[in-house]
Amino acid sequence: MQELKNKAKGMVICESAFNGIVNFIANQKCETGGALFGKEDDYIIRKFVPDVDAKTSHSTYEINTDYINSVIKRYWEQEQLSLLGIVHSHPKGFSRLSGPDIAYFRNLLQKSINRKRFFAPIVHTLQDGGFQILPFEIASDGTTISKHHITIVPNNYRAKEDMDSDLEINSELRHAIEKHLESGFKHLESGFNLLKTIKRCL
Numbered sequence: 001m002q003e004l005k006n007k008a009k010g011m012v013i014c015e016s017a018f019n020g021i022v023n024f025i026a027n028q029k030c031e032t033g034g035a036l037f038g039k040e041d042d043y044i045i046r047k048f049v050p051d052v053d054a055k056t057s058h059s060t061y062e063i064n065t066d067y068i069n070s071v072i073k074r075y076w077e078q079e080q081l082s083l084l085g086i087v088h089s090h091p092k093g094f095s096r097l098s099g100p101d102i103a104y105f106r107n108l109l110q111k112s113i114n115r116k117r118f119f120a121p122i123v124h125t126l127q128d129g130g131f132q133i134l135p136f137e138i139a140s141d142g143t144t145i146s147k148h149h150i151t152i153v154p155n156n157y158r159a160k161e162d163m164d165s166d167l168e169i170n171s172e173l174r175h176a177i178e179k180h181l182e183s184g185f186k187h188l189e190s191g192f193n194l195l196k197t198i199k200r201c202l
């Protein structure tokens with residue numbers, strides 16, 4: 001399991017999820033998208049799900065909510081992964097979230113889901129002049145928007161904080177095992193002395 005010495009800031013995404021965005025969104029015309037999934041304890045994006053049946057035009061992207069909601073339910077039940085963001089593409093030159101984008105995400109965060117962080121990356125596609133991903137993040141109140149750098153990590157990446165936590169747990173477990181073994185050896189020694197006593201009596 002690989003880990004980085006310092007927990008990466010900004011939008012952190014695993015290779016397979018990033019490649020999924022490239023393969024699906026970057027190769028189509030603008031206004032396509034999909035959902036981003038990961039765990040809420042580290043907010044690392046680990047899966048990308050294409051929104052294959054979304055309603056789109058040359059200037060609009062409407063999420064297929066029935067399909068994405070079914071994916072949200074399945075990923076939570078099977079892998080305990082949460083929806084961490086929605087990614088979609090814009091025409092070249094429109095490198096920011098639109099008014100309708102902001103209104104939609106604000107409503108989602110204020111009324112439907114509770115997230116400390118929510119990612120809303122904008123992608124420019126190959127057909128629109130070249131691939132580019134702009135990693136926007138919306139704060140939990142749905143009002144504060146910031147643009148981060150993007151960090152691509154291996155699929156088996158874990159933040160150092162998680163590794164340190166595991167080390168603490170492993171240390172406690174090792175101590176408990178040592179105590180248990182020590183107690184077991186005492187019982188074995190006692191049993192061995194009892195056997196010697198019985199042997200003498202025979």
